[in-house]
Amino acid sequence: MTTKKKVLIHGTGFAGQGHTQAFRDAGAEVVGIVGRTPSVVEAVAQKLNIPYFGTDWQQALTTCKPDIVSIATPGGAHVEPIKQAINAGCHVFCDKPMTESGETATELYQLALAKNVKTAFAASFRYMPHIIQAKQMIEEGLIGEPTEVECISHFNLDPNIPFGWSHRIENGGGRLNNNFTHLLSIVTSVIGDKILSIKGEVRNDMPKAPVVEGVHNFIERRNFIPKDINDPSLEWKDCNVEWSYTVLMQLESRLPASNPVSVLFKHGGLVPRFNEDHLVFHGSKGSIYIKGHYGNGPLYLWDETKQWKEIPLPNTISDLLPKIEDDTQRSWTYLASKLVKDVSGQPVEPYQTFKEGSEYQNIIDLIRSNTD
Incomplete structure (x- = not known):
């Protein structure tokens, strides 16, 4: 046994x-x-x-x-x-x-x-069903040579979320650590993991946050937002992390391609979205669009018909993954x-593995220093 x-x-x-x-x-x-x-x-x-x-x-x-x-x-x-x-x-x-x-x-x-x-x-959101689907479709040549990727998300977080680890660099906070890591993992899994160049900028939209007792579970922190933000007895602490970022990157395609693949990562932590957050993989013959900031779906293909059409998730991918509804x-x-x-x-x-984890942290340091 x-x-x-x-x-x-x-x-x-x-x-x-x-x-x-x-x-x-x-x-x-x-x-x-x-x-x-x-x-x-x-x-x-x-x-x-x-x-x-x-x-x-x-x-x-x-x-x-x-x-x-x-x-x-x-x-x-x-x-x-x-x-x-x-x-x-x-x-x-x-x-x-x-x-x-x-x-x-x-x-x-x-x-x-x-x-x-x-x-x-x-x-681990590289294991989202539609991300695996996009990778397979690109490997099958459905969009031709990969040329460009865009990752767009706006979370509209409340600026009065109680102070915690996510507000400080030394505690592992910031949107690069807790959003960009997933997106970088997704894009490199689909396109290729050899990064040729990178540059970016960050912005701290939340210079201070209120201090509130009792917050333990990260996903419940919104429930602890003070009802009276102007209460003079309320304590505030400084935040030193980014809540928005823009990153430009070039990747070497895993598949043969004439040029490096251009990637745009655009995230606004505190600003509202107008349309859906999305991921798009463009190629020389077509494009793949996935709704949702981490590729939640559904997935659409633009091909020679010059129209977007929804592509169902293959049973082979559903069968590959655990039968669990929650994406995380x-x-x-x-x-x-x-x-x-x-x-x-x-x-x-x-x-x-820690190979990718250490690479991602060094990339984040580079973006925060605003150098290339």
Whole structure:
């Protein structure tokens, strides 16, 4: 009989709970969970039926002896726990962003190589069904030579979202870390991962944010927006990250192409959208348009008929992916399954590792410095 791989989770919020489900769906055993606040980690462990819980990561590594650790805390809290896990011989599944800087991300990548542990980097929306569909259609030649990609999104976030990790660079915040990472992963998966040039600019539209107690789960932070923003007793803290960005990039196409593929990433965190967020892949013979900022769908093809027509998702792709409705959970589960199979010695297709995670962090540093 095959023994289930043991997984230790670091983080009790939205990602930590999602990673727990992902690894269980992947056939692993979640043996423990670690968080900052004793009462919170105990409540989450009981809710998810996880046998071990605590606030001391090193102690948890020693007690649980996991095969794999899952890092689901904000990016600024990743470095030391990952170092400790790698030094303990654990394989690592890490959510985006990998760390708060290219320097620390590169250090972790090199440490993982030196210690011969496997890593997975969860900028995982490259596994969205219509993204896989677009990649297959381009490989089939349906748009000819790839020429251009555009990624357009506007989130219309409330500028009074309570202060937290997402407002500070050192904590792994910013839209580049938490939006661009997914889009870069998507585009390189479809077109090719060799980046020829990059330049960009960022803008901080939210110089301050209100301080509110009780925010634990990232996705529930809107529920804590103060009802009276002008309350003189309200505390405010400075924000030092970008909420909007524009990035221009050139990629070498994985398929033969006469010229580099031009890519535009345009994101406005606080501004409203007029039409749908979208991804478009243009080619010499046609184009593919996908609605949604991460390619949620549906997908449309422009071809020799000179009209957009919706293309249904093939059953082969539906059958490939886990039968999970939520896009984020399905993508986590798919990547977690790859890592578990790889760690178990089973053949598996290539997936994103700390190699890509460290590259992305260095690219983000470059964009923020506004140099090329």
